[in-house]
Amino acid sequence: MLENVLEIGERPEDLVVYAARGKAARDWESYSRIVASLKGLGEDETLVVQSGKPVAVFPSSPEAPLVVMACGNVVGHYATAEYFDELCDRGLLMWGGLTAGDWQYIGFQGVLQGVYELLQAVVREHFGGSLAGRLVLTAGLGGMGSAQPLAIAMAGGKGIVVEVDPDKCARAYDRGHLASVTDDLDKALALIAGGEPGRVIGLVGNAAAVYGELADRGVVPDVVTDLTAAHDAVFGYCPVDYSLEEWKARRELDPAGVADRARRSMARQVEAMLKLKSGGSVVFECGNNLRVQAEAAGARKAFEIDGFAARYLRPLFCRGIGPFRWVALSGELSDLAELDRLVVEMSFRAEVEAWISLARVHVMTQGLPARSCWLGHGERSRFAVAVNELVGSGRLAGPVAFTRDHFDSGGMTHPHIGTEGMADGSDAISDWPILDALLLAASGADLVAVHAGGAGYAGYMQSAGVTIVADGSDAAGQRLRRGLDADSGLGVLRYADAGYTDAQSAAIGAGLGLRHEREERTWHVS
Ligand SMILES: NC(=O)c1ccc[n+]([C@@H]2O[C@H](COP(=O)([O-])OP(=O)(O)OC[C@H]3O[C@@H](n4cnc5c(N)ncnc54)[C@H](O)[C@@H]3O)[C@@H](O)[C@H]2O)c1
Numbered sequence: 001m002l003e004n005v006l007e008i009g010e011r012p013e014d015l016v017v018y019a020a021r022g023k024a025a026r027d028w029e030s031y032s033r034i035v036a037s038l039k040g041l042g043e044d045e046t047l048v049v050q051s052g053k054p055v056a057v058f059p060s061s062p063e064a065p066l067v068v069m070a071c072g073n074v075v076g077h078y079a080t081a082e083y084f085d086e087l088c089d090r091g092l093l094m095w096g097g098l099t100a101g102d103w104q105y106i107g108f109q110g111v112l113q114g115v116y117e118l119l120q121a122v123v124r125e126h127f128g129g130s131l132a133g134r135l136v137l138t139a140g141l142g143g144m145g146s147a148q149p150l151a152i153a154m155a156g157g158k159g160i161v162v163e164v165d166p167d168k169c170a171r172a173y174d175r176g177h178l179a180s181v182t183d184d185l186d187k188a189l190a191l192i193a194g195g196e197p198g199r200v201i202g203l204v205g206n207a208a209a210v211y212g213e214l215a216d217r218g219v220v221p222d223v224v225t226d227l228t229a230a231h232d233a234v235f236g237y238c239p240v241d242y243s244l245e246e247w248k249a250r251r252e253l254d255p256a257g258v259a260d261r262a263r264r265s266m267a268r269q270v271e272a273m274l275k276l277k278s279g280g281s282v283v284f285e286c287g288n289n290l291r292v293q294a295e296a297a298g299a300r301k302a303f304e305i306d307g308f309a310a311r312y313l314r315p316l317f318c319r320g321i322g323p324f325r326w327v328a329l330s331g332e333l334s335d336l337a338e339l340d341r342l343v344v345e346m347s348f349r350a351e352v353e354a355w356i357s358l359a360r361v362h363v364m365t366q367g368l369p370a371r372s373c374w375l376g377h378g379e380r381s382r383f384a385v386a387v388n389e390l391v392g393s394g395r396l397a398g399p400v401a402f403t404r405d406h407f408d409s410g411g412m413t414h415p416h417i418g419t420e421g422m423a424d425g426s427d428a429i430s431d432w433p434i435l436d437a438l439l440l441a442a443s444g445a446d447l448v449a450v451h452a453g454g455a456g457y458a459g460y461m462q463s464a465g466v467t468i469v470a471d472g473s474d475a476a477g478q479r480l481r482r483g484l485d486a487d488s489g490l491g492v493l494r495y496a497d498a499g500y501t502d503a504q505s506a507a508i509g510a511g512l513g514l515r516h517e518r519e520e521r522t523w524h525v526s
Contacts, residue, residue, distance in 0.1 A: 081455050139228050224283045
């Protein structure tokens with residue numbers, strides 16, 4: 001999994017996987033020491049990794065995690081973007097993204113279904129269930145952002161994706177995800193106007209400039225969002241008054257100056273998004289801290305833009321439905337096909353079947369064959385245990401790793417992403433992901449990680465990651481059931497505790513909570 005995240009990462013030569021500077025290991029020496037440690041690791045031992053650097057192997061037990069990690073954690077008062085960067089420069093810390101530092105990244109597919117599910121929720125609420133004929137304006141074609149064109153096309157909409165780097169546009173075009181690439185806004189609009197559903201155009205340009213131009217012209221796209229790496233004002237967002245080359249050169253020489261210009265550009269982009277919103281566009285932030293950065297640079301109304309999780313995805317998280325994923329460690333496409341077949345055969349929900357049919361056709365393989373699939377509490381463990389039996393019976397060519405994005409019901413506290421606007425005001429309480437990690441370790445998950453935000457996410461984020469491998473053994477079956485149920489179960493309980501009735505019903509239905517209170521069939525609200 002470590003090698004896989006680098007193979008499909010954005011800048012493997014720098015150990016960077018995605019999210020501007022999200023790394024898989026602190027440096028190459030740490031990488032080599034991690035690999036050597038993993039190769040010699042016994043079943044009754046645990047490797048400890050601190051921000052991408054191996055610390056030690058301790059004796060544990062066959063029921064304990066093989067790897068535990070903490071990445072990017074700095075105590076509250078010190079958790080600023082500037083101090084975080086200083087600690088990284090001194091070689092003491094690393095930004096591990098969500099799934100880079102704990103080797104769970106599966107390429108753009110990791111966010112593909114998230115964007116797709118988000119668009120589905122948007123069309124259900126605003127467009128009578130269909131995106132056909134609708135225009136989505138967004139930006140960023142990086143590691144995660146490159147999922148956007150395909151998600152828009154799969155949802156049946158049309159799109160313009162603004163990207164400052166022509167190479168990123170070319171990559172998306174070569175993958176077949178863009179119908180055309182141009183640096184001319186008029187041409188992009190003409191191509192969209194005459195195009196069929198599913199047509200997405202890459203527009204080489206700066207989002208701050210293009211969004212402003214569209215707002216000034218009175219062009220009102222149906223949906224407006226953004227997936228530049230806005231959380232990182234130095235390495236993630238190109239200021240509007242810099243060319244790509246100037247940005248790359250100056251961010252090393254003058255990080256503070258670049259950050260200041262980038263934030264002012266983000267404010268300009270957000271002002272344009274607000275103007276488009278008042279013109280009738282459905283506008284939301286997609287989880288990149290754009291509003292925080294823009295507000296810091298003077299966009300006072302930035303938070304009149306909705307956050308995607310609170311506005312559209314929370315009902316799913318209340319049922320423990322979120323970005324679950326599996327990876328065929330054999331590398332065989334036939335294993336992935338068998339897993340696709342099995343998850344459809346298990347008939348969890350119509351949405352799952354629809355997603356798998358689309359994914360089979362549209363999602364290319366990056367690195368080890370993998371599938372993102374938003375399963376819920378109980379569904380995840382039932383599926384994983386069934387897969388473990390397939391591995392045990394020899395019907396698959398190798399073991400299967402089960403994991404998820406940290407942006408999940410139990411996995412993340414981020415007051416401007418997953419836990420924005422919680423019903424009880426518990427947005428910033430990070431006990432939940434920490435409890436999640438502790439519980440996962442207690443349940444014997446193979447890899448457990450506690451991450452905190454770096455760069456512009458510093459001070460805003462705490463999350464937990466987990467990987468459990470189905471190797472076909474009975475012990476693995478027990479670990480999968482315990483670990484996956486604990487993870488999604490705690491997620492449901494987190495929302496139930498906050499007062500969401502959907503989550504309370506889900507918790508009661510699944511028998512979650514304190515054993516002696518289960519019979520009461522009521523919820524104890526704090
Ligand atoms: N919604 C989610 O669930 C989710 C999941 C993962 C990551 N994220 C966040 O999404 C963001 C993007 O992640 P990524 O992995 O794609 O980052 P990345 O660094 O790989 O890509 C960012 C892209 O934005 C482009 N860009 C920068 N400034 C621009 C500008 N002004 N105009 C147009 N294009 C510009 C860059 O050239 C680059 O291609 C990050 O902030 C990340 O933390 C969100």
